[in-house]
Amino acid sequence: MKTETKGSRSTEMEIEEKVRPRWIEVNLDAVGRNTRRVKEMIGDGVKLLAVVKGDAYGLGMVPVAHTVISQGADLLGVTNPDEGVILRNKGIDAPIFIFRPLLPGEEELVVNYQLISSISSLQQAERLSDKARIYGVKVPVHLKVETGLGRTGFLPSSIKEHADRLFSLPGLEWEGIYTHFASAAGDPQFTRQQFRLFQSVVEGLKKRGIQFPLCHVCNSAAALLYPEMRLDLVRIGTLLYGENPPGVKDDLGLESTWSFWSRVIHLQKLEKGMMVGYGRTHRVSRDTTMAVIPVGYRDGFGVDVTPRPAGLIDLTKVVAKIVLGYLGFPVGKYYVEINGTPAPVLGRVGMELTCIDVGKIPGIEVGTPVRLMARRTVIRESIPKSYCQQEKAGSSDTQPV
Ligand SMILES: *Cc1c(COP(=O)(O)O)cnc(C)c1O
Numbered sequence: 001m002k003t004e005t006k007g008s009r010s011t012e013m014e015i016e017e018k019v020r021p022r023w024i025e026v027n028l029d030a031v032g033r034n035t036r037r038v039k040e041m042i043g044d045g046v047k048l049l050a051v052v053k054g055d056a057y058g059l060g061m062v063p064v065a066h067t068v069i070s071q072g073a074d075l076l077g078v079t080n081p082d083e084g085v086i087l088r089n090k091g092i093d094a095p096i097f098i099f100r101p102l103l104p105g106e107e108e109l110v111v112n113y114q115l116i117s118s119i120s121s122l123q124q125a126e127r128l129s130d131k132a133r134i135y136g137v138k139v140p141v142h143l144k145v146e147t148g149l150g151r152t153g154f155l156p157s158s159i160k161e162h163a164d165r166l167f168s169l170p171g172l173e174w175e176g177i178y179t180h181f182a183s184a185a186g187d188p189q190f191t192r193q194q195f196r197l198f199q200s201v202v203e204g205l206k207k208r209g210i211q212f213p214l215c216h217v218c219n220s221a222a223a224l225l226y227p228e229m230r231l232d233l234v235r236i237g238t239l240l241y242g243e244n245p246p247g248v249k250d251d252l253g254l255e256s257t258w259s260f261w262s263r264v265i266h267l268q269k270l271e272k273g274m275m276v277g278y279g280r281t282h283r284v285s286r287d288t289t290m291a292v293i294p295v296g297y298r299d300g301f302g303v304d305v306t307p308r309p310a311g312l313i314d315l316t317k318v319v320a321k322i323v324l325g326y327l328g329f330p331v332g333k334y335y336v337e338i339n340g341t342p343a344p345v346l347g348r349v350g351m352e353l354t355c356i357d358v359g360k361i362p363g364i365e366v367g368t369p370v371r372l373m374a375r376r377t378v379i380r381e382s383i384p385k386s387y388c389q390q391e392k393a394g395s396s397d398t399q400p401v
Helices: 007-018 028-042 053-057 061-070 081-089 107-112 124-133 156-166 186-207 220-225 313-327
Strands: 022-027 049-050 075-076 096-098 116-118 139-144 173-177 214-217 232-236 257-264 266-270 286-291 333-336 341-346 356-357 369-372 386-387
Touching: 022 028, 022 139, 028 049, 028 061, 028 220, 028 386, 049 061, 053 061, 061 075, 075 081, 081 096, 081 107, 107 124, 116 124, 116 173, 124 139, 124 156, 124 173, 156 186, 156 356, 186 214, 214 220, 220 232, 286 369
Parallel strands: 022 386, 049 075, 049 232, 075 096, 096 116, 116 139, 139 173, 173 214, 214 232
Antiparallel strands: 022 257, 257 369, 266 286, 286 356, 333 341, 333 369, 341 356
16 A cells, blocks of 8 residues: 655545545456457457546546556547646656647647647647747647537538648647547437548548548447447547446446445434435335445435436436336435345435435444445545556556555
8 A cells, every 4th residue: 555654645545544434446457358358349450549538437547547558558538638747747658649629828738748639720720830849849639520529620611621721730740530429329320420421521631632640430339339430549438447338238248347335334223204314305114224324425426417308208208207206116216235235325315424224134234335336437536446456567556546
């Protein structure tokens, strides 16, 4: 274990190590094996860009980055340049790709830390080229094409308009061109349409004598579903972390890579008729025992990321779920797992404390571990992670932090 010696942070860590009230277990070996499985799927001719944005989808960016690189990922993908700086400072020398457009002033980081930028506007390209010239270098960039996600990138029409200027900027080296799908898992027709539009842009530029070594469009879902779209490179996050895009099946044998844990801190007798929690939303229907765990919505537990319903059918489903839940049916209800047995959350999840019914589970004491289900990417980043890695000793950064 790595322990700092000075400052309040070290005290915090000592406390955490002695009695961990909540923690995330991360299996880096599983991340590594998933990486190799994805590499086998795409074959030798296609590069793997491992997406480690969002703190590696909640698993810890730096340890995961070391692992995927050691298992053959060719590039790393992050959203922000400062994430790239952190990776460089931790000794990672693999190519690092920045997904989002740069803020004016961030060009310096990109040049100094040798990051690869996505270019979504002429102004951004000009600023970066200017900065590169000051340093006497050429920086690698990828042209982002907006084909239907409706977020960032050049519209195909504006590429034509700006091509002469863009491709003659002296500080840029056009290493790639790419687009991002809006609904790769759910809408094959629209995905193919985006792909055709992208291909037509690439073809059009080729006719003008402009070619890119790396053309890429696929995220996890598209790489699985459409082998013909893998082109030169695929950008993979979800699969590395052992999950499938919603509704997509694979036969890769991906392994689960993480689990989220807390402990029982209190056991409480409840009598039939009592109410539990804020808002008095839960009435106890029989005498039972309740356990309290020190986890709440502030930790990302019990937090739903509910997108706006995509249509009338979707809306009906959302409403039905709320109504059924109100009537007492077990839909949309949170469960935890104790000794492998599911136990329901009682009442509302609090900011930092949650109540669970353990009346039917024997052998529970204060201190008993509780496994939590939560959306990985919204779990509070400061919750300590415990890394398991046996296959290959990485750098010291893969030790528990
Ligand atoms: C997040 C992201 C990906 C990875 O998506 P997954 O579905 O998790 O594989 C790929 N490309 C871009 C541009 C992204 O932002």
